[in-house]
Each structure stands twice: as C-alpha cells, then as structure tokens.
Amino acid sequence: MKASAVRGHLDGLLLSVLESGPLHGYAVITAVQERSNGVLELRKGTIYPALNKLERLGLLRSVWEADGERRRRCYELTDAGRRSLAEERSVWREFTAAIGSVLEPAPGPGHAT
Amino acid sequence: MKASAVRGHLDGLLLSVLESGPLHGYAVITAVQERSNGVLELRKGTIYPALNKLERLGLLRSVWEADGERRRRCYELTDAGRRSLAEERSVWREFTAAIGSVLEPAPGPGHAT
DNA sequence: TACCTATAGATCGGCAGCCAACCTATTGGC
DNA sequence: GCCAATAGGTTGGCTGCCGATCTATAGGTA
Numbered sequence: 012m013k014a015s016a017v018r019g020h021l022d023g024l025l026l027s028v029l030e031s032g033p034l035h036g037y038a039v040i041t042a043v044q045e046r047s048n049g050v051l052e053l054r055k056g057t058i059y060p061a062l063n064k065l066e067r068l069g070l071l072r073s074v075w076e077a078d079g080e081r082r083r084r085c086y087e088l089t090d091a092g093r094r095s096l097a098e099e100r101s102v103w104r105e106f107t108a109a110i111g112s113v114l115e116p117a118p119g120p121g122h123a124t
Numbered sequence: 125m126k127a128s129a130v131r132g133h134l135d136g137l138l139l140s141v142l143e144s145g146p147l148h149g150y151a152v153i154t155a156v157q158e159r160s161n162g163v164l165e166l167r168k169g170t171i172y173p174a175l176n177k178l179e180r181l182g183l184l185r186s187v188w189e190a191d192g193e194r195r196r197r198c199y200e201l202t203d204a205g206r207r208s209l210a211e212e213r214s215v216w217r218e219f220t221a222a223i224g225s226v227l228e229p230a231p232g233p234g235h236a237t
Numbered sequence: 238t239a240c241c242t243a244t245a246g247a248t249c250g251g252c253a254g255c256c257a258a259c260c261t262a263t264t265g266g267c
Numbered sequence: 268g269c270c271a272a273t274a275g276g277t278t279g280g281c282t283g284c285c286g287a288t289c290t291a292t293a294g295g296t297a
Contacts, residue, residue, distance in 0.1 A: 012222060015253085015284050018131045020223055027227050037245050043226055050222040056285055059247055081292055083245065103227055107220050109125060109163040110133055113156055114140045114216055128255050128282080150274050169256050172276055194263055196274065 012050050014057045020106075021061055023099030024051070026070065026092055033087040035076070036062055062086055070095050125163050127170045133219075134174055136212030137164070139183065139205055146200040148189070149175055175199055183208050 014021055028034065028042040039062070040053050065071040070092035076083050088096070127134055141147065141155040152175070153166050178184040183205035189196050201209070 012219065013285075016132055016219060017223060018254090018283065019129055020227075021284080024223065024226050027229075035245075036247095046226045046229060047222040048225065050218065051226065054285060055246080056248085056287080057283090060249095061284090063247090079293085081245075100227060103223070105163065106125065106129060107224075109160040110130060110137065110216070111220075112161065113137050113159045113164065114133070114213060116140075116159060126256080131254060131283090134255080148274075149276095167256060168275080169258080169277085170254090174255090176276090192263085194274075 012052070014051070014053045017051065020099070020103060021053075021057070022065060022070075023096065023103060024053075025058065025061060025065060026088060026096040026099060029071065029086055029088050029092070030096060033074075033085045035083040035085045037083075039086070065092070125165065127164070127166045130164065133212070133216060134166075134170070135178060135183075136209065136216060137166075138171065138174060138178060139201060139209040139212060142184065142199055142201050142205070143209060146187075146198045148196040148198045150196075152199070178205070 017024065024043055025039060028039055028046065034042060036055070036059055039058055040055070043051050043053050062071065062073075066073055066086070068091075069089060071086045072089050073084050073086045076085050130137060137156055138152060141152055141159065147155060149168070149172055152171055153168070156164050156166050175184065175186075179186055179199070181204075182202060184199045185202050186197050186199045189198050
C-alpha cells in the first residue's frame, strides 16, 4: 500500500514517527514502513516535499547533521508539531469512526429481545 | 467532513449503503449522512459520477422508477457489487490497521512477561 | 583504479479523485 | 406566479501523492 491511500493523513504519519525523537528523511520512510509492518511504503517524492511543508508550517524544525563528509537533514517536532499531532490523532479517530459506521454498521442486536 | 477526506473509500461507502436495498442518488447522500451521524456530507457532484462509474463497472445496476411525473434512478447492488463491497471492507480494515499502528502505536506492554 | 549499489536529499510534471458551480425539471407551499 | 426542496446530471479546477530524474557520498569488489 502506498501513500496515495493515506491522502490527507500523511502529515500525521510523519509527525507521529518523529514523536519519539529526531529522524532524517530516509529514516522516516523506514520508520513508517516498520511501524506499519511493511504495509505503508512512502516514496521519497512524497516525504521530502511533505517534510519541507511541515517545517514551513512550523510543525517541524530541521538541522543538518554532519556524518563525516555526509550530510543528513534531521527533523524534529516543535511544540506546535506536538499539538498538531494530537489534533491529527483526534481527526483520525473521528474519520475512522465515521467511515466505519457507514462501511461496517453494527450488526445490531436490534432484533428485539 | 466532506468526501475529499474519504478519498479512495468512496466506492465502499456507496456500495455499503446500498447493501440493505435499492436507493436513488439523493437518498444515498442522506443515508451516508445519517449512518455517519451527520459527519459525512457527500455532494451531488461527487456521487452521481461515482454511481455511474460503479454501474459501468458492473457493481451496481440502475432502474428508472416513475413516481408520478417524477423520475428517480434507483441503484441496486449486483453480485459483483457484493463481492466488491466485501473486498472494500477488507481493504478498509487493513488500511486503518496500518495507519493506526503508525499514528497511535500501542504503548506496548513490552516490558516482558 | 574504476564501477556498482545503497544511502541520502531534492525537484517537477502528471494524474486521480473529489468538489463547486452550473443547468434542467417536478412538486408543493404561499 | 414564485420560490424552495427534491432529483438528476456535467464540467473545469484544485489538491496531493507518485514516478522519473538529478546530484552526491560510502563501501564493496575486482
């Protein structure tokens, strides 16, 4: 399953894997993949623009880390990012509850008793 | 919440509300709205093309019902539609499980047992 | 030394899918 | 006669993820 399916919830995923500590872009991809048991395969063309957008919005902050000659851009949650993550989680629950109640209506004990 | 949020799952919603019997387009909108407790507000510009597509795919069949001078197009699930609905539900569960495990990781009792 | 692959960052055009805006027509209230 | 609600429909447009493509370093290997 690729990110096209997660349309609208990508930001939440990115914020979520950064909650436990800073990661660089490439590691974000593998973190999402691992935490979803290999189901979610985000692409570079998907996350780099998304991470940049989140930084522009002030939800992330980034620092260039030097690993020898190699440079890696590490992203970290800001306070606003943490608040946004909480909000995304709340929206996610509302969203799944709404779709779920249409897609899989409770079989209902409604046959009287 | 509008259908832009349900991107990719709209077909499942439509098939689902038609599971318990035929409905015309306008009634599909209200059915989805009711079953989601008013949360999901689909638009006409969203569902009519979608219902047509589902009929083209053989998942629905439609009949024009005459209510006096008024004509209403009623949609009904086909066998293929029922199979597709089952598939959509399965995809939905996989999808929510995947996003959920990234977005709200189990706090984990992982301290051994 | 040269070459290949994995890692790492980034950009951009393309496309899929939902939506707002718009049009037509009937029914019913005032 | 007029307006709102109900009912069906089309079309251009926007948003957001993806594939393709580019650059560069590190490490293996021959």
